[in-house]
Amino acid sequence: MxxxxxxxxxxxxxxxxxxxxxxxxxxxxxxxxxxxxxxxxxxxxxxxxxxxxxxxxxxxxxxxxxxxxxxxxxxxxxxxxxxxxxxxxxxxxxxxxxxxxxxxxxxxxxxxxxxxxxxxxxxxxxxxxxxxxxxxxxxxxxxxxxxxxxxxxxxxxxxxxxxxxxxxxxxxxxxxxxxxxxxxxxxxxxxxxxxxxxxxVNPLTRTQVSELLGHRGYTGLPRSTVRDIHRTSGGNPLFALELGRALSENPTPPRPGEPLPVPTSLRTLVLN
Structure with a gap:
């Protein structure tokens, strides 16, 4: 265009x-x-x-x-x-x-x-x-x-x-x-x-991931969960947001130490 x-x-x-x-x-x-x-x-x-x-x-x-x-x-x-x-x-x-x-x-x-x-x-x-x-x-x-x-x-x-x-x-x-x-x-x-x-364009820090999640409306997540999101996503903002969305849609969030649910959309992105 x-x-x-x-x-x-x-x-x-x-x-x-x-x-x-x-x-x-x-x-x-x-x-x-x-x-x-x-x-x-x-x-x-x-x-x-x-x-x-x-x-x-x-x-x-x-x-x-x-x-x-x-x-x-x-x-x-x-x-x-x-x-x-x-x-x-x-x-x-x-x-x-x-x-x-x-x-x-x-x-x-x-x-x-x-x-x-x-x-x-x-x-x-x-x-x-x-x-x-x-x-x-x-x-x-x-x-x-x-x-x-x-x-x-x-x-x-x-x-x-x-x-x-x-x-x-x-x-x-x-x-x-x-x-x-x-x-x-x-x-x-x-x-x-x-x-x-x-x-x-480099990965985000844990603090920046937390700020990004809050900006997108994924608020109230425990600090341990934000830490897990940052670690699992590697600071990648799109991956972090997909994980945040999956957690917001999950009625039973994972307990401390359990792996985070990886949505299908994120698996597709990683594979591509």
């Missing part, structure tokens, strides 16, 4: 942000204010999307154009899907500023008409994405917001990375989030603008 000057994010993402995310949010805010790009990384459920949404809401007003995509695993096999999300609604705006060969290749990729592939139209497509971003930036700053980058279709990821590495001083910032368990974020960092700041 492409969003213009009136870009706003749901206010619901902001209250949770201040719980244990002040440092990473502040570092990202400073980087974006300098005109740089940010790559948030960490495991599933750690809160990357929450931080990303709040940063996008805060920085979207300073950009003339906000381009947004959020990939899913089930759609990652569809070529050019993320590219269509990012550029589909601004194609008419930039079409008159692209050379004919680039425009033809880009239109084919975005609309699905024709047989555009990276193998056949690789150079034209790469240059078309770069030209389109430069054309948009010539009218004012551009902010690209991409969540769950690990699920970007390979064609879109390649094209976006090609452009990102060649934008130079062009006022295009990228704000991305990617699921990682270790150092594999380096691969995504290499496909980002050279000035990109990689920030790991």
């Amino acid at each position: 492409t969003v213009r000057r009136d870009f706003k994010e749901p206010a619901r993402c902001r209250p949770d942000l201040v719980i244990g995310r002040e440092e990473v949010f502040g570092q990202a805010r400073e980087q974006l204010a300098r005109g740089g790009s940010v790559l948030l990384h960490g495991p599933a459920g750690i809160g990357k999307s929450t931080v990303l949404r709040a940063l996008a809401a805060e920085n979207g007003g300073a950009a003339r154009t906000v381009l947004r995509c959020s990939a899913t695993e089930s759609e990652s096999h569809l070529p050019f899907l993320a590219l269509a999300d990012l550029l589909g609604l601004v194609l008419d705006e930039v079409s008159g500023k692209l050379p004919a060969a680039q425009l033809t290749a880009l239109e084919s990729a975005l609309t699905g008409r024709g047989e555009s592939t990276l193998q056949r139209d690789g150079l034209a497509l790469r240059l078309a994405v770069l030209s389109a971003l430069r054309a948009l930036a010539a009218e004012g700053p551009v902010l690209i917001v991409a969540d769950d980058v690990q699920w970007l279709d390979s064609a879109s990821a390649e094209l976006l990375g090609f452009a990102a590495r060649r934008l130079g001083e062009t006022p295009v910032r990228m704000l991305c989030a990617v699921r990682t368990e270790g150092q594999e974020y380096d691969r995504h960092l290499r496909a980002s603008p050279p000035d990109t700041l990689a920030l790991r």
Whole structure:
């Protein structure tokens, strides 16, 4: 989806942000204010999307154009899907500023008409994405917001990375989030603008987990139960909230020392 000057994010993402995310949010805010790009990384459920949404809401007003995509695993096999999300609604705006060969290749990729592939139209497509971003930036700053980058279709990821590495001083910032368990974020960092700041979103402390549970309405839990939730979740806010929900729905809470009930939704998240 492409969003213009009136870009706003749901206010619901902001209250949770201040719980244990002040440092990473502040570092990202400073980087974006300098005109740089940010790559948030960490495991599933750690809160990357929450931080990303709040940063996008805060920085979207300073950009003339906000381009947004959020990939899913089930759609990652569809070529050019993320590219269509990012550029589909601004194609008419930039079409008159692209050379004919680039425009033809880009239109084919975005609309699905024709047989555009990276193998056949690789150079034209790469240059078309770069030209389109430069054309948009010539009218004012551009902010690209991409969540769950690990699920970007390979064609879109390649094209976006090609452009990102060649934008130079062009006022295009990228704000991305990617699921990682270790150092594999380096691969995504290499496909980002050279000035990109990689920030790991870390687990919450026990105190922060307690505050998060209270904010979501899971109040009155014994300190021992909060301690167990923190230990079982590893400080992962999504996991902690799922455990809190399961406990709130359980008429007979576990006795001290008993394992916490792990809901099916959480088992699915862990397995995925």
